[in-house]
Amino acid sequence: ERRSGVWRYLEYLPVKDTNKIVSLWEGGTPLYKCDNLAKKLGLKELYVKNEGANPTGSFKDRGMTVGVTRANELGAPVVGCASTGNTSASLAAYSARSGKKCIVLLPGGKVALGKLAQAMFYGAKVVQINGNFDQALVMIKNLALENKLYLLNSVNPFRLEGQKTIGFEICDQLDFEAPSAVILPVGNAGNISAIWKGFKEFKETELIDSLPMMIGIQAEGAQPIVKAYKAQKDNITPEESPETIATAIRIGNPVNAVKALEAINQSNGLAEFVTDEEITAAQKLLAQTEGIFVEPASASSIAGLIKLLDMGAVDKDGKIVCITTGNGLKDPDAAIKASILPSEIECDMEVLRKVIEE
Numbered sequence: 001e002r003r004s005g006v007w008r009y010l011e012y013l014p015v016k017d018t019n020k021i022v023s024l025w026e027g028g029t030p031l032y033k034c035d036n037l038a039k040k041l042g043l044k045e046l047y048v049k050n051e052g053a054n055p056t057g058s059f060k061d062r063g064m065t066v067g068v069t070r071a072n073e074l075g076a077p078v079v080g081c082a083s084t085g086n087t088s089a090s091l092a093a094y095s096a097r098s099g100k101k102c103i104v105l106l107p108g109g110k111v112a113l114g115k116l117a118q119a120m121f122y123g124a125k126v127v128q129i130n131g132n133f134d135q136a137l138v139m140i141k142n143l144a145l146e147n148k149l150y151l152l153n154s155v156n157p158f159r160l161e162g163q164k165t166i167g168f169e170i171c172d173q174l175d176f177e178a179p180s181a182v183i184l185p186v187g188n189a190g191n192i193s194a195i196w197k198g199f200k201e202f203k204e205t206e207l208i209d210s211l212p213m214m215i216g217i218q219a220e221g222a223q224p225i226v227k228a229y230k231a232q233k234d235n236i237t238p239e240e241s242p243e244t245i246a247t248a249i250r251i252g253n254p255v256n257a258v259k260a261l262e263a264i265n266q267s268n269g270l271a272e273f274v275t276d277e278e279i280t281a282a283q284k285l286l287a288q289t290e291g292i293f294v295e296p297a298s299a300s301s302i303a304g305l306i307k308l309l310d311m312g313a314v315d316k317d318g319k320i321v322c323i324t325t326g327n328g329l330k331d332p333d334a335a336i337k338a339s340i341l342p343s344e345i346e347c348d349m350e351v352l353r354k355v356i357e358e
């Protein structure tokens, strides 16, 4: 049975027993042509690949369908991860669907409401630690080394295999014309590495004949990859206390840093940071010009595009794809804080007629 989405690319995926596949029909997300935003930014061709349209609302579902399928093949009874939120939401869903116990470690008080609700509601054992994501990752890795669980952070290559299908789909959706540039937010740096691998595989199998620039965007307060790229270093100086409103990418010691720098350098790409203000402005701009609601971290790809255009670092005439990685519903607090509050009135038509004119 040929499924849509991630498993459409079965031949490119490391699965031995297709009966063990755990799927929530992830992938097959929209690639929106954004002519309103393109016009505003003076661009010829701008697309937004909206990964917020996945079953649990982020691109993590692509990695988890392959990762939890692997856990199934191995007969692992318990799976686990550290997470800034979306990884835990996704793992909790896929482990529920495959009858596995799920343990997630979250940085106390720094996880967006929607993600926390998901991890709890799917029935995971949710542990909040008094520390940040990087510390949580060290702890969950120790549990894996003590054989207490199968680790499904993006140190696990099966995660990246699923996420590379974002690159496949973009090619499919652009009639096998690779874009000139792909811009996406970078946290633990698994996704940029995975997508680059996907484009390279489609080029090696001659489905496309060119490769895009990979452009990684980080938040000003959490930008270890940007710093390494600008210093042209191939090792990372971890940031002790990463800080940003984009809590999904509030990561100081990315596990996939070397792979991400490889993807950026091999693709003649770039790495740049954006401020929290630029992120919030871009989040609103995208929602109000194109009707696409994404969480703050995801809007950093739009904010990064705007900054790079101002710097003349991106070709205005190119075919540009911004990847928005998570649904705006994940972080309602951030959206409400950045919005004009609703007018509150009594049930009075006179008052209502006035208030709609304000």
Ligand SMILES: Cc1ncc(COP(=O)(O)O)c(/C=C/C(=O)C(=O)O)c1O
Binding pocket: 058, 082, 083, 084, 085, 086, 087, 088, 154, 185, 186, 187, 188, 189, 190, 191, 192, 248, 249, 295, 297, 298, 325, 326
């Ligand atoms: C919306 C959103 N956008 C971008 C990223 C960065 O992707 P990577 O660079 O592959 O890490 C994340 C990452 C989240 C976690 O790392 C986690 O959930 O633990 C995210 O949720």
